[in-house]
Amino acid sequence: MPLRLDTRASDFQQQFQAFLGAKREASQDVEQTVRAIVNDVVARGDQALVDYSQKFDRIDLNKVGICISADEIAAAQKQCDPEALGALSIAKSRIETYHRRQLPKDDSWTDALGVELGHRWTAIEAVGLYVPGGTAAYPSSVLMNAVPAKVAGVPRVAMVVPSPDGKLMPLVLAAAALAGVDEIYRVGGAQAVAALAYGTETISPVAKIVGPGNAYVAAAKRLVFGKVGIDMIAGPSEVLILADRDSNPEWVAADLLAQAEHDVAAQSILITNDAAFADAVEAALTRQLKTLPRGEVAAASWRDFGAIILVRDFDEAIPLTDAIAPEHLEIETEDADRLVGKIRNAGAIFIGRHTPEAIGDYVAGSNHVLPTARSARFSSGLGVLDFMKRTSLLRLSPDALRALGPSAIALGKAEGLEAHSRSVSIRLNL
Amino acid sequence: MPLRLDTRASDFQQQFQAFLGAKREASQDVEQTVRAIVNDVVARGDQALVDYSQKFDRIDLNKVGICISADEIAAAQKQCDPEALGALSIAKSRIETYHRRQLPKDDSWTDALGVELGHRWTAIEAVGLYVPGGTAAYPSSVLMNAVPAKVAGVPRVAMVVPSPDGKLMPLVLAAAALAGVDEIYRVGGAQAVAALAYGTETISPVAKIVGPGNAYVAAAKRLVFGKVGIDMIAGPSEVLILADRDSNPEWVAADLLAQAEHDVAAQSILITNDAAFADAVEAALTRQLKTLPRGEVAAASWRDFGAIILVRDFDEAIPLTDAIAPEHLEIETEDADRLVGKIRNAGAIFIGRHTPEAIGDYVAGSNHVLPTARSARFSSGLGVLDFMKRTSLLRLSPDALRALGPSAIALGKAEGLEAHSRSVSIRLNL
Numbered sequence: 001m002p003l004r005l006d007t008r009a010s011d012f013q014q015q016f017q018a019f020l021g022a023k024r025e026a027s028q029d030v031e032q033t034v035r036a037i038v039n040d041v042v043a044r045g046d047q048a049l050v051d052y053s054q055k056f057d058r059i060d061l062n063k064v065g066i067c068i069s070a071d072e073i074a075a076a077q078k079q080c081d082p083e084a085l086g087a088l089s090i091a092k093s094r095i096e097t098y099h100r101r102q103l104p105k106d107d108s109w110t111d112a113l114g115v116e117l118g119h120r121w122t123a124i125e126a127v128g129l130y131v132p133g134g135t136a137a138y139p140s141s142v143l144m145n146a147v148p149a150k151v152a153g154v155p156r157v158a159m160v161v162p163s164p165d166g167k168l169m170p171l172v173l174a175a176a177a178l179a180g181v182d183e184i185y186r187v188g189g190a191q192a193v194a195a196l197a198y199g200t201e202t203i204s205p206v207a208k209i210v211g212p213g214n215a216y217v218a219a220a221k222r223l224v225f226g227k228v229g230i231d232m233i234a235g236p237s238e239v240l241i242l243a244d245r246d247s248n249p250e251w252v253a254a255d256l257l258a259q260a261e262h263d264v265a266a267q268s269i270l271i272t273n274d275a276a277f278a279d280a281v282e283a284a285l286t287r288q289l290k291t292l293p294r295g296e297v298a299a300a301s302w303r304d305f306g307a308i309i310l311v312r313d314f315d316e317a318i319p320l321t322d323a324i325a326p327e328h329l330e331i332e333t334e335d336a337d338r339l340v341g342k343i344r345n346a347g348a349i350f351i352g353r354h355t356p357e358a359i360g361d362y363v364a365g366s367n368h369v370l371p372t373a374r375s376a377r378f379s380s381g382l383g384v385l386d387f388m389k390r391t392s393l394l395r396l397s398p399d400a401l402r403a404l405g406p407s408a409i410a411l412g413k414a415e416g417l418e419a420h421s422r423s424v425s426i427r428l429n430l
Numbered sequence: 431m432p433l434r435l436d437t438r439a440s441d442f443q444q445q446f447q448a449f450l451g452a453k454r455e456a457s458q459d460v461e462q463t464v465r466a467i468v469n470d471v472v473a474r475g476d477q478a479l480v481d482y483s484q485k486f487d488r489i490d491l492n493k494v495g496i497c498i499s500a501d502e503i504a505a506a507q508k509q510c511d512p513e514a515l516g517a518l519s520i521a522k523s524r525i526e527t528y529h530r531r532q533l534p535k536d537d538s539w540t541d542a543l544g545v546e547l548g549h550r551w552t553a554i555e556a557v558g559l560y561v562p563g564g565t566a567a568y569p570s571s572v573l574m575n576a577v578p579a580k581v582a583g584v585p586r587v588a589m590v591v592p593s594p595d596g597k598l599m600p601l602v603l604a605a606a607a608l609a610g611v612d613e614i615y616r617v618g619g620a621q622a623v624a625a626l627a628y629g630t631e632t633i634s635p636v637a638k639i640v641g642p643g644n645a646y647v648a649a650a651k652r653l654v655f656g657k658v659g660i661d662m663i664a665g666p667s668e669v670l671i672l673a674d675r676d677s678n679p680e681w682v683a684a685d686l687l688a689q690a691e692h693d694v695a696a697q698s699i700l701i702t703n704d705a706a707f708a709d710a711v712e713a714a715l716t717r718q719l720k721t722l723p724r725g726e727v728a729a730a731s732w733r734d735f736g737a738i739i740l741v742r743d744f745d746e747a748i749p750l751t752d753a754i755a756p757e758h759l760e761i762e763t764e765d766a767d768r769l770v771g772k773i774r775n776a777g778a779i780f781i782g783r784h785t786p787e788a789i790g791d792y793v794a795g796s797n798h799v800l801p802t803a804r805s806a807r808f809s810s811g812l813g814v815l816d817f818m819k820r821t822s823l824l825r826l827s828p829d830a831l832r833a834l835g836p837s838a839i840a841l842g843k844a845e846g847l848e849a850h851s852r853s854v855s856i857r858l859n860l
Contacts, residue, residue: 081844083840084840084841084843084844086837086840087836087837087838087840087841087844088841090837091837091841097541098547101537101539102549107531109531111527111795115794115795116781117528117794117795117796119532119796122774122775123774124807124808125752125774125775125807138845139841139844139845140841140845171844207807207808208808226663226803226805228808229805229807229808229809233656250856251853251856251857254849254852254853254856255853257849257852257853258847258849258850258852258853260849261847261848261849261850262847288849288852292848292849292852293846293848294846294847294848294849298849322555340823344552344553344555345552345555346821347821347822348821348822348823348824349821349822349823349824350824350825351546351823351824351825352825352826354826354827354828354830354831354857355824355825355826355831356831356853356854356857357853358838358842358850358851358853358854359824359826359831359834359835359838359854360822360824361838361841361842361850362837362838362841362842362850363834363837363838363841364545364547364824364826364834365541365545365547366547366549366822366824367822370822371819373656375656375659376819376821377554377555377637377638377659377819378554378637378638378658378659378819379659379819380819380820380821381820381822383820385815389775389801389806389807389808389809389810390810390811390813391776391777391778391779391806391810392777392778392779392790392796392797392800392811393770393778393779393781394778394779394780394781394785394789394790394794394796395780395781395782395785396782396784396785396789396794397784398784400784401784401785401786401789404789404793404794405789406517407516407517407520407521407792407793408517408788408789408791408792408793410513410514410516410517411514411517411518411521411569411570411791411792411793412788412791412792413514414511414514414517414569414601415568415569415570416723416724417688417691417692417724418691418722418723418724419684419687419688419690419691419718419722419724419728420688420691420788420791420792421788422684422687422688422718422722423681423684423685423687423688423786423787423788424786424788424789426680426681426684427681427784427786
C-alpha cells in the first residue's frame with residue numbers, strides 16, 4: 001500500500017519530513033572496482049576495452065570492431081518498424097525546434113568610462129554520449145542528449161553503447177543517425193566512460209560526457225569529473241500530480257503508472273483535496289496494473305514509494321511541491337495556471353488534464369532529461385547551454401584604465417596582493 | 431627556471447603534452463576526516479559547530495555566538511580604510527550592472543498543432559556562500575559570489591566565514607553587507623559546509639553552496655553534492671599571455687607576477703613569437719620579483735610552473751591556447767581581435783595592452799570566479815544562471831493531444847513502456 005498523508009493530521013509535518021528524507025536507492029559501493037577499470041583503460045587503451053567487453057558483454061571486439069560502421073547503422077535502420085521510425089523522426093524535429101530557442105546570445109557593450117565589456121558563447125569541442133544497452137535502451141534518450149548538443153554546435157558527438165551478447169537495439173542506432181551523432185562505439189560500462197575521458201587508440205577523448213547509466217557508469221562519471229565535464233547523475237524518475245475531483249481518476253492512475261513502470265525505485269505521488277477522488281484513483285490504478293506488461297515493476301514502485309497526500313486546498317500543496325521539487329509535475333486542477341505561477345521547484349510542469357507526462361517524454365520537444373531526487377531545487381533539465389560555455393571579454397583603452405585603475409590598485413593593496421596593484425600602476429606610471 | 435618550449439623543436443608535441451598533463455596540486459586525501467565531521471554536524475548540530483570551532487579556530491562560539499550580529503558588521507565597516515571601502519563600492523556597483531545583463535528571459539509560444547510550450551527561470555530559494563578566513567580572505571570574492579546571487583533574485587544568501595583566534599577581516603564583513611548577504615555565521619571548514627547543507631538549530635539549510643575553500647572545504651562540497659548543488663571546485667589560478675614584441679616587457683612581466691603571487695601552485699604562461707622579447711620579459715620579471723612583498727610565493731610559482739612557449743606566428747598559438755584552456759587569457763598582439771575570434775577555450779579574455787587581468791579581478795564588473803585546470807573546455811565562469819534554474823512548461827489541448835498522441839504511443843510501445851502509451855491512449859479513447 002502506498003503511503004497516505006493528510007495535512008490535517010497533527011503529526012503531518014513529521015511524517016512529511018520522513019517521507020522527504022526516505023532514500024529510494026541503495027547506494028552501491030562500486031568505486032574501487034570502477035577506479036581499477038578506469039586506470040586499466042588509461043594504461044592499456046583499446047586492449048582493455050577488448051578485454052572488458054569479452055568479460056562483461058561476451059563479445060569479441062577484435063572480430064566485430066570497436067567502431068560501429070555506417071553499413072551496420074544502415075542495416076539497423078532497415079530493421080526498424082516504420083511507424084516507430086516515423087515517430088522518432090517527428091520527435092527529432094520537434095526537439096530540434098524547441099532547443100533552437102535556447103541558443104544564447106552573445107553580448108557586448110561599452111560603458112560610460114569607455115570600458116568594452118561582453119561575453120561570447122561557444123560550443124564544447126567534443127561531447128561523449130553514454131547510452132545504456134539491454135532493456136534500458138531508450139532511443140528517445142539518444143535524441144534528448146544528442147539533438148541539443150548538435151543544436152549547440154558541438155562539432156563532434158561520440159556515442160558509446162554496450163552490446164551484450166552482440167545485441168544492439170536497431171532503433172537506438174537509427175536515433176543516433178537521425179540526431180547526427182558523429183561516431184558510435186560498441187562499448188559500455190565504466191570502461192566506456194574512461195575511454196571517452198582519456199581516449200584510446202580508437203576513441204579520441206572528449207571534453208564532456210552526458211547520458212544515463214547504471215551504478216558503474218555513474219561512479220565512473222564521478223571519477224573522471226574534472227578531467228572532463230559531466231551532466232547530472234540521474235536518480236530514479238518521479239512524478240507528482242496535483243489533481244482535483246474534476247479530473248478523470250482513470251487518467252490520473254494511468255499517469256502514476258507511467259512513472260512507476262520505469263523502475264522499482266521510481267516514485268509516483270498524488271496530491272488531492274478530495275479523499276473520495278484519491279480512493280477512486282487508487283482503485284483505478286490497482287485495476288490497470290493487472291493488464292500492464294511491466295505490472296510487477298510498477299506495483300513494487302507504487303507499493304514501496306507511492307504516496308497520496310490529502311490537502312485542505314491546493315494552496316497547501318504549494319510548499320509541499322516546492323519541498324518535493326519533483327522531476328515531473330502534472331497540474332490537473334481548475335486553477336492550474338494560478339498554481340503554476342506560485343511554484344518555484346519543478347523540473348517540468350505539465351499543465352491541464354490533456355497533458356500526460358509521456359508526451360513530454362517523447363514528442364513535445366522539451367527535454368526529458370530532468371533533475372531528480374529533489375535537485376530541481378538547484379538545477380535544470382538538460383538543454384543547449386549544457387553543451388556551450390561562456391567566455392567573458394574585456395578591453396580597456398588607456399583612458400578607461402586611468403579611470404578604473406585606482407580602484408583596482410586600492411583593492412589589490414587591501415587584499416595584500418601587491419603584484420595585482422603593480423600590474424595596473426605600471427601602466428599608469430604611478 | 432620556468433619551462434621553455436619552442437614549436438620548432440622536433441619533440442615539441444611530446445613536451446607540450448607532458449606540460450599539459452603535469453599536476454600542480456598534490457591531492458590531499460582528507461575524505462575520511464571530512465566524512466566524520468559532516469556526520470557529526472548532522473547528528474549534533476550547533477554543538478558540533480561549537481566543538482570544531484574551539485578545536486580548529488580556538489574560539490568559543492557559546493560566548494561570541496554563531497551568528498555575526500548587525501552591530502559587529504557596523505563596527506567592522508567603521509574600521510575599514512575609506513579608500514578601500516570606496517573601491518569596493520565601485521566594484522559592487524559595476525558587478526551588479528554587468529550581471530543584470532545576464533538575467534535570462536522566460537519564453538512561451540504555441541506551435542502549429544496548438545501545443546503550448548515554454549520555460550520559466552526561477553531563483554534558487556537559498557544559497558550558502560563559503561568565505562575562507564585568514565590570509566586568503568578576499569572581499570572581492572564575497573562580491574563576486576554574492577552579487578550575482580542577489581541579481582538572480584535569491585531571497586536568502588547565508589555566508590559562513592571562519593574566524594581563527596577570533597579574527598575577521600573587516601573588509602570581508604563590509605563586502606557582505608554591501609552585497610546584501612542576509613546572514614553571516616562565524617564558522618568555517620567542513621563543519622560549515624555540513625551546516626549549510628543539512629542545517630543546524632541556528633543555521634537553516636540551503637539549496638546550493640558556492641565559494642572557494644581549502645582541501646577540507648572542497649572535499650565537504652563534493653560530499654554534500656546531490657543533497658545540495660555546488661559550484662565548481664576551483665584549482666590554483668592561471669594566466670596565459672599572448673604577446674608580441676611591440677608589447678612592453680615590464681607590463682607583461684607584471685601581469686605574469688600578478689598571477690604567480692596568488693599561490694605557489696599558480697601558473698603563468700607566456701606565448702610569444704619573439705625570442706628576444708621572451709628574454710626581456712624574463713629579465714623584467716626577475717627584477718620585479720626582488721621588491722615584491724609576496725616575492726617568495728611568486729618566485730616558486732614561476733620557477734615550478736611558469737612557462738614560455740615560442741611560436742613561429744600566433745596562428746600556431748591558437749590550438750595551444752585551446753588545449754591549455756586558460757582561466758585567464760591576455761592577448762597583447764597587433765592582431766588581437768582576429769585571435770579572439772579564433773579561440774574556443776578560455777574563461778575570460780583580456781584584450782589589448784591596456785587590459786591587465788587585475789582589472790577583471792576587481793572592478794571591470796565581469797566575474798573573477800572562472801574555470802581552472804583546463805575546465806574552460808567545458809564550463810563557464812560564475813554568473814547569474816548559476817543561481818537560477820529553468821522549469822519547462824507544457825500544455826496540450828484535446829486537439830493537440832490528438833495530433834501528437836499517436837507518435838508518443840508508438841514510441842512508448844517501441845521502448846516497451848506500455849503504461850506510457852496507455853496514459854496517452856486512455857485520453858484519446860484508443
